[in-house]
Amino acid sequence: MSPYNINEKDMICSSFVYRFGDSVRCLDKAEKLLLMLMLLAFSSSATTYTTISTGTWDANGAPPSPLLSGDVVNVNHDGVYFDWPNTVTIQSGATFNINNGGNIQLMNLVIDDGGIMTLGAGGILRSVGSITNNSDHVVIDGELTDNSSFVNNGAITGSGTITVSGSASGSGTVNGTNMDDVDWSEEVDMSEPLPVTLVFLRAKFQNDQVVIEWLTSSETNNNYFSIERSKSGDDWEVIGELAGSGNSNSNRSYMYIDRQPQKGRIYYRIKQTDFDGKFEYFDAVKVNVGASIHAVFANSLIQITGEPGTHWLLFDLQGHVKQSGIIAHSGMAILNPTFGSGLFVLKSGESTYKVSVR
Structure with missing residues (x-):
């Protein structure tokens, strides 16, 4: 055969x-x-690399880069290691463990989506360059230090500390908190909950005023909020303060009215201050403050006043346009409300004004 x-x-x-x-x-x-x-x-190419004494590795040698799926690195001993490539990449399925007493320094660290990294209590990891994380499997119970840029697009959990000397950004979270809501100007202690969890912050121009509203879902040791305003987004002035709720685990809503806003594009932000003096800023919001427009119902007519040439729309509360027009050279427009009675909203640009027709 x-x-x-x-x-x-x-x-x-x-x-x-x-x-x-x-x-x-x-x-x-x-x-x-x-x-x-x-x-x-x-x-199979999976390999386990383990430190056996200060500065040396087991028979498998120093870990390569990238670490492939199935590879495991265990750093167990005190010592600083400089024998890794400039960038250490932990690919999906690879594991990097820095255990109690492990102390390592490298240039750059990249954790791919699906990569696993654990920095145990007492462990130390220093990055001379940058750290980029895209994984949801990162636990920091030790000390993590980044000396350049820290980008987190994944989920980091744990009870350790993170210190960033350069910039910090990304769409990820640290113990469930968005990167933008963390104060990276000092060491971040992950064992301490952030004092305030912000649900939203918004501002709108209405009736010649700017209404700033925000909602919190939890507050810890929260003394007060400062409302700040800026024309450029760089130079800020405090325009008001509101007392916080101290300690709360339920939704709390706040509102502040800027009764004399400047014309044009204006930025607003909130600064939260604890009873012990610590503080954090929330992301700024912007609003366009347009030309003033007013409306009043008198003698069975709606009288609209504003700058000549201003376009306007009149809506009912369901969002239907009832009438529109342009303010005449006299600075006034007169409407006969044949569409009925009720509460209506006059809008011009971002300027709104409520008028009641009886």
């Missing part, structure tokens, strides 16, 4: 066929299992 011919017996045995000369037989279950294990062991 030629070894290159496929007969009926080959078809039944599929790929588990043993050939010796012209004889053919199927492998039994034990032989199949042994063959599969041998093939798996031969094809």
